[in-house]
Amino acid sequence: RLIRTKVVILGGGMAGVMVARTLSEKGISDFLIIEAESVLGGRMKETTFDKYTIELGANWIEGIRNHETGEENPIWTMATKYNLTSTATDTDDLLTYDQNGQFNYSDVVDQAFAHFKQVLDDATKREESNLEDLSFAEGQRLRGWIPTTSYEKVADWWAFDFEFADRPTASSMIRTAANEKATHGQRLEDDQFVTDQRGYAFLVREEAKRIATNNNILYNSTITTIEYSNSSVNITLRNGLIIWADYAICTFSVGVLQHNDVHFIPAFPAWKQESIFSFKMATYTKIFLQFPHKFWSNAQFFLYADPYRRGYYPQWQSLSEIGFFPDSNILVVTVVADQALIVEAQSKNQTLIEIMDVLRSMNGKNIPEPNNFYYYRWTLDPLYRGSYSNWPTGTSLCQHNNLGRPIGRLHFTGEAYSQEYYGFLHGAYLEGLKIGKKVADYVLNKTFRTDNRDYSCKQHSSREQKRIILSLLSKLKSGKNSKVSKFEFLQSIQNSHDFKR
Numbered sequence: 001r002l003i004r005t006k007v008v009i010l011g012g013g014m015a016g017v018m019v020a021r022t023l024s025e026k027g028i029s030d031f032l033i034i035e036a037e038s039v040l041g042g043r044m045k046e047t048t049f050d051k052y053t054i055e056l057g058a059n060w061i062e063g064i065r066n067h068e069t070g071e072e073n074p075i076w077t078m079a080t081k082y083n084l085t086s087t088a089t090d091t092d093d094l095l096t097y098d099q100n101g102q103f104n105y106s107d108v109v110d111q112a113f114a115h116f117k118q119v120l121d122d123a124t125k126r127e128e129s130n131l132e133d134l135s136f137a138e139g140q141r142l143r144g145w146i147p148t149t150s151y152e153k154v155a156d157w158w159a160f161d162f163e164f165a166d167r168p169t170a171s172s173m174i175r176t177a178a179n180e181k182a183t184h185g186q187r188l189e190d191d192q193f194v195t196d197q198r199g200y201a202f203l204v205r206e207e208a209k210r211i212a213t214n215n216n217i218l219y220n221s222t223i224t225t226i227e228y229s230n231s232s233v234n235i236t237l238r239n240g241l242i243i244w245a246d247y248a249i250c251t252f253s254v255g256v257l258q259h260n261d262v263h264f265i266p267a268f269p270a271w272k273q274e275s276i277f278s279f280k281m282a283t284y285t286k287i288f289l290q291f292p293h294k295f296w297s298n299a300q301f302f303l304y305a306d307p308y309r310r311g312y313y314p315q316w317q318s319l320s321e322i323g324f325f326p327d328s329n330i331l332v333v334t335v336v337a338d339q340a341l342i343v344e345a346q347s348k349n350q351t352l353i354e355i356m357d358v359l360r361s362m363n364g365k366n367i368p369e370p371n372n373f374y375y376y377r378w379t380l381d382p383l384y385r386g387s388y389s390n391w392p393t394g395t396s397l398c399q400h401n402n403l404g405r406p407i408g409r410l411h412f413t414g415e416a417y418s419q420e421y422y423g424f425l426h427g428a429y430l431e432g433l434k435i436g437k438k439v440a441d442y443v444l445n446k447t448f449r450t451d452n453r454d455y456s457c458k459q460h461s462s463r464e465q466k467r468i469i470l471s472l473l474s475k476l477k478s479g480k481n482s483k484v485s486k487f488e489f490l491q492s493i494q495n496s497h498d499f500k501r
């Protein structure tokens, strides 16, 4: 069987649905969303746990409003529109533990956050002064924050790894600061934790209902091959169905692109492959436990400092508190990065044994075994290959631009393509709108131009880079060959490893 459509949207998560909404707003109804799962939502993914709907993926609306400008996080705007139930989480409602039980080291936690904020400011200054990027950990060390004790290590994990699902040693100082400031800098209200029993993904499913008919969405349809050129894109599904489109927009995670789950024909050019592999798909795993009764203290969060291992079942959240699922007796323990990969690789039984050991050292020997226990293996799932992207140290803006650069009629969008909001749902939302508009313009104005240029990122010495930019600027001013010069100028900036703005 063969289907013809103008625009095919590969994946029905937040970004894919926002592309569809944008096309529809521009009057383009000839589009098709292809989704491997039986529902829309992607990494907004709920399941039933006892009698509760819990979120395995995105759970928070992060940074709901900018208090300086009044600008809202678009996810919060959507949540308000659909009366999504959520509760503000309070990270100060925290109790701290070590292997001998409760022990107050909240002063150390405060120090970790104070240093975190200082590094954000230092990073902004580095960027403004056009200095080389460092790892976030190097920024911390320059500020005198050298986590050595188990308390300092878990406080460091809570301030950094819990958000970025990666270590500060592996993360770009400048890009982390840009990301954190854009989402949380001016947004002073606490993040909202979604508890809606329709699921967080209700937002995208409702949006889709308003703009798409059943003819616009193919569910349970796994894409195996994407053949693209300057004139069309052909998609082949596992069930043999073929879709021909004028344009395609791929919303797969960067983790999916890093694996061979989907076959791209022709293979991506070197500059594209390099950009895909220079980003990181981080892993963030929430482990849910439900007990016959609540044996822990009343607080939203608990931190556990393991004496030997940084990031070993460090962060616990009680969902049994007022505003969440009162009396549910549910606890969630979150692990990220290497520990999340270990938990994914080992048996659930082994994970449970380890978790119960930690819980006993926190709360005493006489605690009950859980009635329910569940976690999702994000990295093993070929539809995701991790939880969200992170920006590693040494990865340039040029490589990021290349990550999102279309090839022929194949476009890319999703959370990873946002320079400021990578990792977040609002990043996926905004990138979906951006690429939706761009492709709608191509469709409506028929302005598509073939572009087979080599976008490899080049390293220039500062002096050479300055010379190139000044010479191009003067060419631009003189108006000679202005079209070519403008392109060359932008190219030289994009290709420059050091030039940040």
Ligand SMILES: Cc1cc2nc3c(=O)[nH]c(=O)nc-3n(C[C@H](O)[C@H](O)[C@H](O)COP(=O)(O)OP(=O)(O)OC[C@H]3O[C@@H](n4cnc5c(N)ncnc54)[C@H](O)[C@@H]3O)c2cc1C
Pocket (backbone or CB within 6 Å): 010, 011, 012, 013, 014, 015, 016, 034, 035, 036, 037, 041, 042, 043, 044, 056, 057, 058, 059, 060, 061, 062, 221, 222, 223, 224, 251, 252, 253, 256, 261, 262, 284, 285, 286, 378, 382, 383, 384, 386, 387, 388, 413, 414, 415, 416, 423, 424, 425, 426, 428
């Ligand atoms: C555990 C976890 C916790 C998170 N917590 C938060 C949070 O609290 N707040 C926040 O803002 N963000 C959070 N995020 C990040 C957020 O969920 C993502 O940034 C966002 O959902 C990404 O949307 P997307 O549309 O870019 O990608 P996706 O949601 O991944 O959409 C891509 C779609 O493509 C489909 N697909 C992939 N391969 C194929 C194929 N071969 N054939 C057909 N379809 C395919 C997938 O099924 C998916 O539906 C979290 C993510 C995870 C996993």
